[in-house]
Amino acid sequence: MAVATNSAGRTVDLREPSGWRRTKNQIMTVLMWTSFVIILVPLGFVLVKVISAGAGAISWQFLTNSTIPPNVAAPGTDGMGAAVLGTLEITGFAALIAIPLGVLGAVYINEYGGRGVLGKLVSFMSDVMTGVPSIVMGLFIYTIWVLHFGYSGMAGSFALACLMLPIVIRSSYEMLRLVPDSLRQGSYALGATKSRVTLTVVLPAAVGGIVSGALLAVARAAGETAPLLFTILTVEQTNSNLFSGANTALSTQIFANATSPYVGAEARAWGAALTLIAIAFILMIAARIVTARFTRYSR
């Protein structure tokens, strides 16, 4: 019964309001659901197209061969092995640079400088830095590194690391904030120094969230093209030496092939796109698993 009796003994109608107000409420609810469906449309189209066009191109040979065929070559078994290796190396090294620095930066904001002017400034500017376009990071590394030391995979890693750094800082900071103060106070009471408390109590308590945030940052960086364009100078040969010589990556290869009129180049681009999406999804799912299993404090 949607009818209640109040203290004065009069019945009060608790049913949904009727007429135009109710209709309007329903229209708006439908519109909210529609906006979600609209999001599904492009995502569905892209995933279906990438999987259907890419699955045919991918084979073991495609993922591991050392020379990317010229654009005119017909679709075949040879493919993007050099680019797969390049993407993994460059992104991996970028993660190696950005994750420790980002976590340390977050520790500074949350544990040391949080209430001071400098701490607030660093926190605010790392927020702003997440909005710096990726192509600007590419130009930055070009002007500060490539002009002096030449193209290399490492230069690409630097550019990706610049992109990841603020993201890692933000996500780690959010996680450190959730660690209850009682843990810190308990450790201080036992006589531990601040660094010891941070390293052995606070960081382990937040490690699940930090790792998951870092994995998401790596997933985003792995797909980035713009920062690599001017730093690795996309080539066709495998270059396993990350520290010198031009290199290649899946994203820049797709960009190069996308405007090519040849069927073979197109097929290889779809194959590379599927590989790239698979790498990003695996990292994302790993982040989900870490979140689900290893986070102690969450919002």
Added chain:
Amino acid sequence: MSALTKADPATPAGSASALAHRRPLGDRGFQILTLAAGLLVLVILVLIAVTTAQQSTAWFSTAGLKGIFSTDWDPTTNHYGAMAFLYGTVISSVIALVISVPISVGVALLLTEVVPRRWSNPIVYVIDLLAVVPSVVWGLWGILVLVPWLNGVYRDIASGLNGVPVLGTLFGGPNTSGASFFTAGLILAVMITPIVTSLSREVIATVPAIDKEGAYALGATRWEMIRGAVWPHSQGGVVGSVLVGLGRAMGETIAAALVIGDSAEITGHLFYSGYSIPAVIANQFGEATGGAFRAGLIGLGLFLFVLTIIVNLVARGIVERSARRARGA
């Protein structure tokens, strides 16, 4: 006296300063290490401005202030005007916002106010998927699938609207192209939706439950509750997240470079080919061999950097201010 008033009840008077003197070297070292990592953010931001400014001096000396603010970009005749690219960047980003903002806010409201908590997880998952599809894949799909299809659609719309006063100028022909301002706006809209959704969702989630319950208690429908309790509270924060989305759209490179049509023109026709700042940098940097050409492209990058920094500073400022007001300060 002062020592007494300062003393913390948890620590006996005087002990704090005695401990501070015995602080081990490693402890100090770790603090300095974290400080250095934090300062790195500021150092990188300053270095970006300094190095790109240094490398683009040739642009300023060749083109001059008047040349930079012209619309003429023709490297073969040494004309390096940035305005056509700025126009394309702004137009495509605005189109992206017009499409993306209602959808993003709709989904954010859906997640916070409509679906129960256990159903919201799959929706968040879909939005995360959208965010993790690389920009180059959107571009590849855009140029190989979307552009050929839109080619015909635009032509039909244009022929239907030719001669209609305002709509004819915006969407009319005859030079429509599948790769255009509007196509770039569509792809950018898809790409900024995840960030705008998740930021506005965070803002909307901070609305106190007591406000919402109050609205319901007065007999409001859900929509009336959203209008009366949620919206006034989260307005500022949503505007901030929209601005963050604008910054993302302006800086998005690869997808725009593939679908915007690569033609440095200023026109009110949204279905015509255009160009944007990041797109021209990505497309022409390889051919730019030294001199004013390369300096001009790096200068465009600096221009873009300053533009997005301003947008983001304003956005974060708004979000922070509205968050402070929400806490009741």
